[in-house]
Each structure stands twice: as structure tokens, then as C-alpha cells.
Amino acid sequence: xxxxxxxxxxxxxxxxxxxxxxxxxxxxxxxxxxxxxxxxxxxxxxxxxxxxxxxxxxxxxxxxxxxxxxxxxxxxxxxxxxxxxxxxxxxxxxxxxxxxxxxxxxxxxxxxxxxxxxxxxxxxxxxxxxxxxxxxxxxxxxxxxxxxxxxxxxxxxxxxxxxxxxxxxxxxxxxxxxxxxxxxxxxxxxxxxxxxxxxxxxxxxxxxxxxxxxxxxxxxxxxxxxxxxxxxxxxxxxxxxxx
Numbered sequence: 001x002x003x004x005x006x007x008x009x010x011x012x013x014x015x016x017x018x019x020x021x022x023x024x025x026x027x028x029x030x031x032x033x034x035x036x037x038x039x040x041x042x043x044x045x046x047x048x049x050x051x052x053x054x055x056x057x058x059x060x061x062x063x064x065x066x067x068x069x070x071x072x073x074x075x076x077x078x079x080x081x082x083x084x085x086x087x088x089x090x091x092x093x094x095x096x097x098x099x100x101x102x103x104x105x106x107x108x109x110x111x112x113x114x115x116x117x118x119x120x121x122x123x124x125x126x127x128x129x130x131x132x133x134x135x136x137x138x139x140x141x142x143x144x145x146x147x148x149x150x151x152x153x154x155x156x157x158x159x160x161x162x163x164x165x166x167x168x169x170x171x172x173x174x175x176x177x178x179x180x181x182x183x184x185x186x187x188x189x190x191x192x193x194x195x196x197x198x199x200x201x202x203x204x205x206x207x208x209x210x211x212x213x214x215x216x217x218x219x220x221x222x223x224x225x226x227x228x229x230x231x232x233x234x235x236x237x238x239x240x241x242x243x
Contacts, residue, residue: 004166004191004232006032006225007157009176011040018170018218025222030229035157037179038148044068048141052118056108056129056140057094058101060086062120065145067091069120077117079104080217099216100196101127108133115139123147124175126198150179161186166232170225171195177202191231193224 006022008015015034023030040061047069054075057063063086066076072091078084079101084094097104105127108117117140119130124147133140153161160167161183170193171177177199190208194200200212211227213220 002165003031004168004229005160006030006229007160007167007169008032008034009037009169009180010172011036011038018221021218022222022225026226026229033154033157033160035154036151037153037176039151041147041149042068043145043147045143045145048116048118048143050116050139050141052116052141054113054115054117055087055092056104056117056119056133057083057087057092058104058119058121058125058127058129059083061122061146063087063090063092065120065143068145069143071118077104077108082218101129105129105132105136108138109136113138116141118143120145126174148175153183158183161188161190163188165189166191168193168225168228168232170221170228171199171203172221174198174202181206189232191228193221193228195221 008019012034019032054077055066055071056077058079060083067090074092076087076092076094078087078094078096080099081096084096087094097107115138117133117138119140119142121142123144130140130142166189168191171180172195181203184206192203192210194203194210194212196216197212200210203210209231211224213224
């Protein structure tokens, strides 16, 4: 069987960062095609009438939106470590949760802080973070600071999926998974890595195995992607030392 190829569908900077981390974990070069399924369009919305005491961020793009809105210096409750790193880069004071909306809401509620909070998010978001905080007595406004506009597969990606060589595609959000599934059926043998159970659910019905990450973070997603590569045989993926 031909060597499997990766199909990376995140926006290009994030796709290249993930590929570099994946190759480091595998201990070798991994052939890949990058075909973002979404384009990020940034917004700078008007601020809420009540100034926030702290921000709530569920993505790196939310942190960039905070910078555009002039919120440097505020505390920022962040969904995970990468978002917290982005928040720190733009001058916020971040605190990182466990990688998903549920852990983020729980961390804020357990802190005892009362807000008011401001959730900066994308146009397509899950978790109802602002509504859940407000319902728990922590007033939280929200503003959309970017949109994720759907993009078609590139000609190179479509040819890959129409070919005979195995393809491994890591998918990081339910929306990207749904956009990917719209392109089915695929001629290529397929193995998928899903960031969460919700992502795996959006991929249900596609052929081939779907390996779900143990946690919604990059190390677990790297592991799931390497396991997906390994479904095509011992040469599909390797770690240093041959493990």
C-alpha cells in the first residue's frame, strides 16, 4: 500500500504548526496537503454598554479580537493553554482551563468572581458559554470578533481524496468535520482523527476508522493522528525509538 498522506484542513498557520509538532512526535517527515476549509474574517464590534471586568476567550482569534478592541491588561479566562498563550501575547492576564467550554465555565464559577464578563468568540461557536455564565449569576455579554467562512477544497486536496493512496485527516471542530463530510464520497482509503466526541459524531457515516483524541488538546490530537496513520500499517507512523 502507498504511504498515507495527511490532509490538513485548518487555516494555514495553525495547520503548519500542527504539522511541525506532528513530525516532531513521529520523528520523521510526513507528506501533507494543506487545504483550509474555513477562512477567518476578523471583526471589531462595538463594546458592550457595561465595561467588562474580565474576558472569556475560547480561541486564539478571540484573543486577537481583544487586542483590536483595546482590552489589554484585563484578566482573560481562556479555554486552554494555546488560547492563554495568545492572550498573554496581546497583553492580557490569562488563566487556562482544561481545553473545552465545560471546564472553562466550571473554572469561572468555582473562582467566585462575579464579572461582568465579556465572551469574545467566532460567529460559529459551541458551548453557550455566555448564556451558561449569565444563568449562573455571572453576567456575561458576548461579541463576535471573527467569522469562519467556508472554503472549498483545493484542487490538490480533491485529487488526493479522489486517488488511491491512503489519506489521514485530523479534524478539530464539529463545523470543520461537517464541511469535510460534505465532500464525500471519497475514493481514497480514509482514516480520521477527531478532536472530540462531537467532532467524531459529525464524521459518522464516512468510511474508515475515526480515532477520537483522549482530551481536546494538541498532544492528544497528535496521538490520535499518529494512531490514524498507523491503521495503514507499521510504516504509517512511527515515534522515535520505533515505538
